[in-house]
Amino acid sequence: MAVRVVTDSACDLPDNLAEALGIEIVPLSIRFGDEEFVDREELSVDAFWDRLRTSPDLPETSAPSAGAFESKFRELIRRGATGIICINLSSRLSATMQAAQVAATTVRDECPIVVIDSLTVSMGLGALCLTAARRAADGERLEPIVEAVLSRRDRTRLFGALDTLEFIRRGGRIGGARAMLGSMLSIKPMVEVRGGVVEEAGKVRTRSKALQALADRVRAQPIETCAVLHGQADDVDDLLDRIGDAIPRDDIVVGTVGPVIGTHAGPGVIGVTFQVAR
Numbered sequence: 673m674a675v676r677v678v679t680d681s682a683c684d685l686p687d688n689l690a691e692a693l694g695i696e697i698v699p700l701s702i703r704f705g706d707e708e709f710v711d712r713e714e715l716s717v718d719a720f721w722d723r724l725r726t727s728p729d730l731p732e733t734s735a736p737s738a739g740a741f742e743s744k745f746r747e748l749i750r751r752g753a754t755g756i757i758c759i760n761l762s763s764r765l766s767a768t769m770q771a772a773q774v775a776a777t778t779v780r781d782e783c784p785i786v787v788i789d790s791l792t793v794s795m796g797l798g799a800l801c802l803t804a805a806r807r808a809a810d811g812e813r814l815e816p817i818v819e820a821v822l823s824r825r826d827r828t829r830l831f832g833a834l835d836t837l838e839f840i841r842r843g844g845r846i847g848g849a850r851a852m853l854g855s856m857l858s859i860k861p862m863v864e865v866r867g868g869v870v871e872e873a874g875k876v877r878t879r880s881k882a883l884q885a886l887a888d889r890v891r892a893q894p895i896e897t898c899a900v901l902h903g904q905a906d907d908v909d910d911l912l913d914r915i916g917d918a919i920p921r922d923d924i925v926v927g928t929v930g931p932v933i934g935t936h937a938g939p940g941v942i943g944v945t946f947q948v949a950r
Contacts, residue, residue, distance in 0.1 A: 675755040675808040675817055676748045680736060680768050681711040682761035682932040683798040684901055689925065693805035696748065698740050700768065702931040703732045711931050720931040721904050721939060730839065731935050735768040741775035749783045755814030756785045757804050759821060761797060761932070763789045764868035786818050788825070791868040795899040795927040796830040796945040802925070803897075824896075824947045830865040831873055831889050832901070832943030833882035837861050839938030862886075870936075883907065886944045887914035894949035895919075903929040903941040911942060 681699040683690075690697060699711040702720065704727055709715035711733075715723075724731065741758070748756055758776065760769040769789050776785040790797040800821050807817045860882040864873035876882050890898060898919045902908045912921055929941055 674753070674811060675757060675804075675814050676753040677801055677805045677808060678741070678744055678748070678756060678758040678772075679797065679801045680760050680772075680932075681930060682766070682768070682793055683801055684794045684927040684930050684933065685798040685801065686925070686927060687712075689802075693802065693809065695801050695805050696744055698736045698744050698772075700736055700766075700932050701734045702935070703734070705729055709931075715931065717928050717930050717934075718904075720934060724839075724934065725939060731931070733766075733932050733935055735766050735771050738771045738774035738778075741772045742778055745775055745779045745783070745785060749779065753783055756783060757808075757814060757817055757821065758785065758787045759790050759797065759800050759804060760787065761793060762791050762865070762868035764791075765793065765870075766932075784814055786814065788818070788821055789868070790825060790828075792825070792828055792830050792865050792945070794830070794929055794933045794943070794945070795901040795925065796828050796865060798927055799897055799899050799925070799945060799947070800825055800828065823950075827896075827948045827950065828945065829889070829948060830943060830945040831886055832863050832865075832937065832941055833876075833879070833886060834861045834863060834937060835879075835940035836938050839936055879907065883911045883914055883942070886911060886942070887918075890915045890944055890946060891918050895946040896949050898923070898944060898946040899925040899927060901927045901929050901933075901941075901943045901945065903934045903937060903939055905940050905942040908942060911944070915944070 678696045758772045763769040772787045862874040
């Protein structure tokens, strides 16, 4: 069975792509008031966005238990995994990676397991999982796969454009983007995930300028791969068209932002993530 890849539901990978590459996803949970749902299993992406728009309360997300990761690891070991690489949501935004680390120590004598802090979110995390899964499918050993993922992680950039900072402010994940508050009228905030946290990346005055700023980030330097992420943004094709002359459209993976990130980013979030070429 060779090396297997495990991640969490903050990866925002399309289900069909994750299944095709054998990427195992351990879900986080989302709570709306007294109702709790397992991400991607009990609450679809579309259902989440519908609830978020109408709920008077901001939902809360919680990390998987160590037991959930241990169960997944043991399942893969039973199925013949010779090594496991587990890549998780930034440890500075969630306790998910710590849960995976605890689980790994309980089964490490049965199978080599490496847990990696992606230091990013959404399709930034998803793209690292794709790198690992594709190399595993080619029969590479665990160690060179880990090296490739760490190299790409350190070259990963993720930029987003928000329609509002309200959700990220209410969720307490604002980090260095705090400086934007108080100057939000007619402003489309730009953010970057830098060092595992959300930081300010600029301000523009229209959505069109925000899309162009994202496209300019893609063109700013040679890059290896590119993905687009969005939370039911109706202008995602516009962004794809703007970067299509730099990256063939068929080479761009598009992921819909799910509850883990969408809770804080809010409706209409759109972004790009890529690895700067060496």
